[in-house]
Amino acid sequence: MVGSVPLVWVLTLAAGLFCIGLFGALSRRNIVGMLMGIELMLNSVNINLVAFWRYLQPTGTAGLIFAIFTIAVAAAEVAVGLAMVIAIYRARLTINADEIDTLKG
Amino acid sequence: METFLFITTAIVAVGAALAMVLSSNAVHSALFLILNFCSVAILYFLLRAPFLGAVQVTVYAGAIMVLFLFVIMLLGAENAELGEEKIGWQKPAGLILGVALLAEIGYVAYRGTKLIDAPVADATNIGAPTTISAKLFSTYLLPFEVISILLLIAVVGTVVLTRRRVVAREERQS
């Protein structure tokens, strides 16, 4: 691919995906949707890292390894974020349940 | 051939990302995002990073997105929204920011001189799992270990956040 596709194309693709993710993260009202937007952002940055590694630094490994670390961090962030969604959702349920109790009493 | 593959993958990736952002149903969004992640994985294979491609499929498309789908279906999480006060400015702000950034990056990418006369690299086996693991356990041992702490924090945090407060209830009753 290195010979036939210019680096700029790959970088532009990554930038485009990053911007779509940015737009998604800002425009969605749904928390899960916003988290997905952030995932897309982190993922597109990885394309940058790998492309830079492949085209400009093919004898090192820094870009590749960094991409792996990014994936791990993204996974951790999503896990915590989704746990929060569940917790908030549950808190709302409890509030509703309390209201019902009050009405009965 | 590779040019053709790249263009096809890129179109699928951008299309899936757009569909993900624009679709109103969270489940559809998640499925489009999986499609996007898989096409990015193909891109990694094209860039001779097979290990990363495999990780992309298993971790991103496999684990993370399954988690997303699980939560969405568990909660019907279309309802999990932030407070109402934020809708007014957020959408246009997101659009403006996104477009401005894209324009800037596009400009930057074409003006950056270093990129155009980039040296052409030979295919090596650097992206193979053996090389990566050798690096990961030598040069990058420290960040690798700290990442494990980070994952531990995430696990503890998840448990703390989602545990039902049994203790609190008992206290209240007594």
Add this chain to the structure above:
Amino acid sequence: MNDLTFVTPEINWTVLGMPAFLMIWAMLVLIVDMFTSDRRVLITLSLIGLGVTAALGALDYGSTVSGFSDMLVFDKFGVLVNWILLAGTALTLLIAFDYMPRQNLNQGEFYPLVLFATSGMLFLVQATDLVTIFIGVETLSIALYVLTGFAVPQFKSGEAAIKYLLLGGFAAGFLVYGIALIYGMTGKTNLAQIATELSTWQSTGKALDDPILLAGVGFVLIALGFKVSMFPFHAWTPDVYEGAPTPVTAYMSVATKGAAFAAMLRFLNVAFPALKPEWQLLFGLFAAATMVYGNIVAVAQSNLKRMLAYSSIAHAGYMLLGVLAASEKGISAFTVYLLAYTLTNLGAFAVLIALENRGMPVFELKDLRGLGKRSPLLALAMTVFMFSLAGVPPTAGFASKFGIFRAAWDANLDYLAIIGVITSVVSAFFYLRVIVTMWMRDAEATEPQPTYATASLSLGVLVAVIGIVAVGIAPNIFTDLAKALVLTVAQ
């Protein structure tokens, strides 16, 4: 090619000591927490861990070692900032000790999570590679997201946590993007190697203001600006500070800032001294905007927690001056400022905690009325803290602000120093208003609110007051300690 052979890594315990010990200790506390729910055991263990970590720094203080392929460094600056962070953490635990059960937040995981966050900060302070900077930032952030949401059945806490997490994820995206661009242009992730690479560019006549490189530096600074709540990226601060449990707010407002600023200092001074005019100009504008915005909006706040949030934005602006001065003087002024700000802000939040009842999370300024009569000692402590935040002479706030402004002036950032002085005068208005309300206004004719000045909290407040007065009266001791802090450029 050497890349393919496996090199057994050399483990340098001097370099790794502080963060690694605290990480291991946090795991230990986590395990102990499974067997006992006695929080006295947990806090004692945690404080011991913090103490030992600080001692590890003292062991080799003064030497400069870097290890792990130069990803982490042990130097005077790092150890000093780490000590301040450890002291801040210890104070946080003291003031949180009785607050958490009072608010029905009994979970013992609080202590290990705070320790984990602190260990991430220590790691970040010592980081000299973009990889370790990224991982340090994320480690502390993820622990803080959880701590913010610690009171999660309360809606506000959950909302604050998710807001913080989303914006933090956003910042992470920018951070990695910036790092990717810098890596792409220079081929390096190590800060010192980036500087070497740039100097070869200079000697071969290659233009340094490559747009991609500048964009990369800008993105990294935006991400760090998020963490320190610098002006255009501060939007999350008031909501998150208001919604988080008060001790966590106190902790975030000092420790996160300290660690992120330290990383910013290293990033700018070690890797990009060649671009100094560019970032001094751009971030000078941001610093000015931060000082003006934080102080002016703080005037309009009637909620104390929000007022302190805006005041912390303003103080981020002052600390940014020390970072931008980019001189030996600036770095030591920053360190002294961080110490003064840590003690003062934690103390101020401690007084709020002493007044915070269960189910009464809103702090209006009028709740402080008559505090001078109800509990004169607390009111006296709060007076000291407010004087110090405003920068009135006999306190630490004055000495440290003076140092910062002088460093900025000497570094030819005179316009920033002037803006700093003017905004400090503005800020005196709302800090003094708190003092006036406490002493001069009588409480409304309702039943007296109880105060919760428990033993541990009083100890924390006392330590903070003593520290502030000590730094204020004899600033020389601390400035001497922080003198000649040159950031290490790894060989």
